[in-house]
Amino acid sequence: MNQDGSTSIGRRLYRWLDERYHLNDLVAFLGSKDVPITRMSFFYYFGGITLFLFFVQVVTGILLLMYYVPSADEAYESVHYIMAKVPFGWLIRSIHMWSANLMILSAMIHLVSVFYMRAYRKPRELTWISGCMMLGLLLAFGFSGYLLPWNELAFFATRIGTEVVASIPLVGDWMAYVMRGGEDVSGTTLNRFFGLHVAVLPGVAALLVAFHLIAIQRQGMSKPTEWLNKPPEQRRRMPFFPNFLLRDLLLWFVVLNFLAALAVFFPAHLGEKADPFAPAPAGIKPEWYFLAQYQVLKWLPPTIGPFDGDSVGMLVMSLGMLAVVLLPFLDRTPEGGPRRLWLDLVATLALVILIIVTVLGHVLP
Amino acid sequence: MCPERNCPNCPGEENRAESPSKRRLLNVLLGGSVLAWLGSVLYPMAAFLLPPPSPAMRERSVMVGTVNEFANNSGTLFRLGTRPGILVRTDRGEFRAFIAICTHLDCTVQFKEDESVIWCACHNGKFNLQGMNISGPPPRPLDPLEVSVRGDEVHVSLPA
Ligand code: FES
Numbered sequence: 001m002n003q004d005g006s007t008s009i010g011r012r013l014y015r016w017l018d019e020r021y022h023l024n025d026l027v028a029f030l031g032s033k034d035v036p037i038t039r040m041s042f043f044y045y046f047g048g049i050t051l052f053l054f055f056v057q058v059v060t061g062i063l064l065l066m067y068y069v070p071s072a073d074e075a076y077e078s079v080h081y082i083m084a085k086v087p088f089g090w091l092i093r094s095i096h097m098w099s100a101n102l103m104i105l106s107a108m109i110h111l112v113s114v115f116y117m118r119a120y121r122k123p124r125e126l127t128w129i130s131g132c133m134m135l136g137l138l139l140a141f142g143f144s145g146y147l148l149p150w151n152e153l154a155f156f157a158t159r160i161g162t163e164v165v166a167s168i169p170l171v172g173d174w175m176a177y178v179m180r181g182g183e184d185v186s187g188t189t190l191n192r193f194f195g196l197h198v199a200v201l202p203g204v205a206a207l208l209v210a211f212h213l214i215a216i217q218r219q220g221m222s223k224p225t226e227w228l229n230k231p232p233e234q235r236r237r238m239p240f241f242p243n244f245l246l247r248d249l250l251l252w253f254v255v256l257n258f259l260a261a262l263a264v265f266f267p268a269h270l271g272e273k274a275d276p277f278a279p280a281p282a283g284i285k286p287e288w289y290f291l292a293q294y295q296v297l298k299w300l301p302p303t304i305g306p307f308d309g310d311s312v313g314m315l316v317m318s319l320g321m322l323a324v325v326l327l328p329f330l331d332r333t334p335e336g337g338p339r340r341l342w343l344d345l346v347a348t349l350a351l352v353i354l355i356i357v358t359v360l361g362h363v364l365p
Numbered sequence: 366m367c368p369e370r371n372c373p374n375c376p377g378e379e380n381r382a383e384s385p386s387k388r389r390l391l392n393v394l395l396g397g398s399v400l401a402w403l404g405s406v407l408y409p410m411a412a413f414l415l416p417p418p419s420p421a422m423r424e425r426s427v428m429v430g431t432v433n434e435f436a437n438n439s440g441t442l443f444r445l446g447t448r449p450g451i452l453v454r455t456d457r458g459e460f461r462a463f464i465a466i467c468t469h470l471d472c473t474v475q476f477k478e479d480e481s482v483i484w485c486a487c488h489n490g491k492f493n494l495q496g497m498n499i500s501g502p503p504p505r506p507l508d509p510l511e512v513s514v515r516g517d518e519v520h521v522s523l524p525a
Contacts, residue, residue, distance in 0.1 A: 156487060159470070160472065182419065277473070279474060284487055299502075302503060302505075303504060309504065
């Protein structure tokens with residue numbers, strides 16, 4: 001682009017910028033980056049899709065902020081107003097809801113595919129850990145955002161969620177008190193979750209996204225072992241810029257249309273306004289990404305030996321998550337090294353169990 | 366400038382003999398004041414996050430209704446201070462009352478007529494009409510309240 005073919009204004013502007021910021025280096029760098037082509041290449045797009053959905057969340061979230069009122073007295077009414085009165089309010093909120101769900105799904109697919117491709121191995125340990133942290137962040141976004149419409153389901157989901165936190169030994173009660181802003185879920189909790197959802201989490205997310213992307217640019221894409229095992233002339237690759245990026249953009253376009261279709265045909269619900277003095281509604285269930293934990297909480301006996309059933313369950317689940325986060329340090333084979341089959345077996349088993357429990361959480365009464 | 370620190374051949378500021386113990390003392394003082402400074406920045410922020418306990422006075426007793434408002438084998442939620450309570454009337458006409466907060470994870474319970482139990486919809490916990498946890502994950506019985514019938518008024522109060 002810098003050599004020829006562009007309009008003279010564009011060219012002059014480029015030269016002006018290049019003189020100051022040395023864009024040529026950047027363009028040369030992008031031009032030299034490439035993406036290995038393998039059977040699994042399709043899964044390379046899920047990181048980009050997650051990023052795109054994050055942008056969708058930022059834009060729709062800012063729009064919702066124009067009308068949303070974070071207070072126990074008015075939150076429900078303001079969301080109702082958005083859904084019923086504001087032009088396209090239902091669309092914006094439904095897209096925000098659907099995009100949140102798809103973002104979590106695509107982040108999970110991304111994580112699983114990175115695992116199977118062994119792309120977390122040295123030197124990409126921190127990229128993996130930052131990715132895990134971002135998935136945790138997405139769940140925190142989901143949990144905090146869920147309360148904001150201040151409806152019945154959200155109210156009890158938050159009570160349960162914060163009470164689960166309270167079951168952490170030693171610091172749990174204190175943490176739950178800080179999260180709730182008092183003994184019980186109240187308007188104060190709503191304000192806290194709102195601040196978390198629109199300021200704290202986005203700030204942290206921006207930093208982590210930046211780190212994740214810079215790390216990938218800096219280290220290049222991981223080369224799967226099966227690809228490295230091929231003789232050099234059979235290693236197919238694709239330039240990142242513009243080939244891969246254009247495919248990314250095309251896919252984003254498809255995802256946006258898919259989102260719009262979901263939002264139109266399955267718009268977000270609002271439910272009943274929260275009432276702390278009404279019983280928890282029958283059939284109350286969390287969002288799909290918390291269904292497995294929910295089902296486990298239902299199954300756990302009140303006590304396991306001398307301990308609280310919930311605390312033991314929480315501990316086991318936390319250890320599982322910790323193992324995922326620390327994976328690069330558990331499997332210390334460097335890039336291109338042999339696959340450990342037992343790792344595939346354990347992970348696949350865990351994944352299948354997770355899916356089955358999630359489905360059970362959905363179908364069991 | 367000679368790049369070497371404390372080079373014996375160069376005179377100058379850096380080479381004033383520093384005894385290791387003096388250096389250690391300075392480091393401790395410096396580190397200590399950095400910590401104290403951090404504490405004085407972080408403490409007010411952490412304290413700010415803890416809301417002062419609300420003076421909301423806890424009502425100790427409420428009149429829930431009159432005797433004939435409650436059918437046999439029924440349950441009614443009511444408000445006691447900041448918490449929900451549940452008043453049940455057994456099929457023999459006795460009244461019992463409990464704090465309506467599930468002992469599992471804090472959901473508000475309800476009366477389930479077909480089984481004559483107190484039921485929590487969140488994880489399918491059940492309590493009998495004595496308040497005992499009989500199935501599902503709740504680890505403890507419901508907290509009991511005292512019921513007194515004065516004339517035809519049903520009063521519920523916190524146990525003394
Ligand atoms: S909160 Fe009542 S059973 Fe879990």
